Amino acid sequence: KKVGIIGCPFNGGQHRNIGVEKGPKKLMEFGLIEQLEELEWGVEFDGHHKLNELRPAEDPNIGKLKKPLYVSRVAETVSKAVESHLKRKQVALTLGGDHSLALGTVSGTLSVYPDACLIWVDAHADINTPETTKSGNLHGCPVSFLLGIAGKVPGFEWVNKILSPDRIAYIGLRDVETSEKKILKQLGIKAFSMHEVDKYGIGKVVEMALDAVNPGRTRPIHLSFDVDALDPTVAPSTGTPVRGGLTFREGHYICEAIHETGCLVSVDMMEVAVPDHEIYPDIDDSQVFATVTVGLSLIRCCLGETLL
Numbered sequence: 182k183k184v185g186i187i188g189c190p191f192n193g194g195q196h197r198n199i200g201v202e203k204g205p206k207k208l209m210e211f212g213l214i215e216q217l218e219e220l221e222w223g224v225e226f227d228g229h230h231k232l233n234e235l236r237p238a239e240d241p242n243i244g245k246l247k248k249p250l251y252v253s254r255v256a257e258t259v260s261k262a263v264e265s266h267l268k269r270k271q272v273a274l275t276l277g278g279d280h281s282l283a284l285g286t287v288s289g290t291l292s293v294y295p296d297a298c299l300i301w302v303d304a305h306a307d308i309n310t311p312e313t314t315k316s317g318n319l320h321g322c323p324v325s326f327l328l329g330i331a332g333k334v335p336g337f338e339w340v341n342k343i344l345s346p347d348r349i350a351y352i353g354l355r356d357v358e359t360s361e362k363k364i365l366k367q368l369g370i371k372a373f374s375m376h377e378v379d380k381y382g383i384g385k386v387v388e389m390a391l392d393a394v395n396p397g398r399t400r401p402i403h404l405s406f407d408v409d410a411l412d413p414t415v416a417p418s419t420g421t422p423v424r425g426g427l428t429f430r431e432g433h434y435i436c437e438a439i440h441e442t443g444c445l446v447s448v449d450m451m452e453v454a455v456p457d458h459e460i461y462p463d464i465d466d467s468q469v470f471a472t473v474t475v476g477l478s479l480i481r482c483c484l485g486e487t488l489l
């Protein structure tokens with residue numbers, strides 16, 4: 182069994198100078214390859230893609246969307262990288278970088294596994310359209326592009342692997358904009374917020390999410406994990422933290438349970454930030470350490486690490 186690691190040092194989908202582009206290197210520095218080899222994976226490290234070389238000289242906003250050309254070029258490149266690993270029967274593991282990258286990773290997965298389903302673990306729905314976004318940050322929009330409801334946006338013509346609404350389920354939502362709530366309702370998308378996690382427990386929530394998108398457990402699974410799904414006390418070093426999140430164990434249970442299905446083909450570990458202390462004095466080394474190590478631990482659980 183082989184896993185292809187795709188390093189994506191990218192921050193163009195958001196506007197904070199919080200060092201989310203330094204996430205991939207940090208995850209690698211903390212021993213990811215050795216840890217996966219320990220779990221008997223063959224590891225092909227794709228390297229840290231030189232995504233900043235894709236930055237166009239001019240990149241005017243399109244409506245409110247910021248850096249649209251940069252984000253679309255990077256996502257298309259990432260889509261091809263994911264595709265190349267999946268085509269060679271590897272599990273694709275993408276390290277972010279901001280969550281706009283998931284437009285690329287999920288497109289790549291769908292091009293190789295058109296019947297794949299998507300589990301989106303996040304405090305946010307990331308389903309704003311170019312019309313509904315307030316921030317203009319494309320890390321808040323990837324799902325609308327994947328669903329084909331973003332409309333025609335110059336530069337995004339390459340996005341043509343459409344995800345159907347009954348193939349995505351959310352876990353961990355607690356900071357969803359009114360416009361996004363409308364879209365979720367209109368499309369009947371299965372969304373398990375922290376309210377459902379409290380009410381049913383994470384075990385039942387994961388089972389219901391999988392029942393919704395993968396009833397026979399026959400479809401390949403793409404897991405897109407935004408570390409801000411975890412409570413900020415668990416993963417403090419991230420760009421858009423929101424209180425009242427998943428515990429350390431709830432986050433791990435999701436990954437363990439998804440591994441157990443045997444269907445996992447593609448994993449994203451996104452929004453791990455490594456800020457500059459001068460710019461963000463309130464995020465210290467221990468908080469970066471906590472966030473990087475929880476990201477690594479979640480990845481290991483996706484790839485078969487068990488407690489017993």
Ligand SMILES: N[C@@H](CCCCC(O)O)C(=O)O
Nearest residue numbers: 280305309316318320321421
């Ligand atoms: N919904 C907000 C926050 C998005 C957070 C993105 C993260 O989940 O990848 C926005 O659209 O700016």
Ligand SMILES: [Mn+2]
Nearest residue numbers: 227262265266
């Ligand atoms: Mn490659």
Ligand SMILES: [Mn+2]
Nearest residue numbers: 280303307407
């Ligand atoms: Mn996200």
Ligand SMILES: [Mn+2]
Nearest residue numbers: 304305407409
């Ligand atoms: Mn988020």
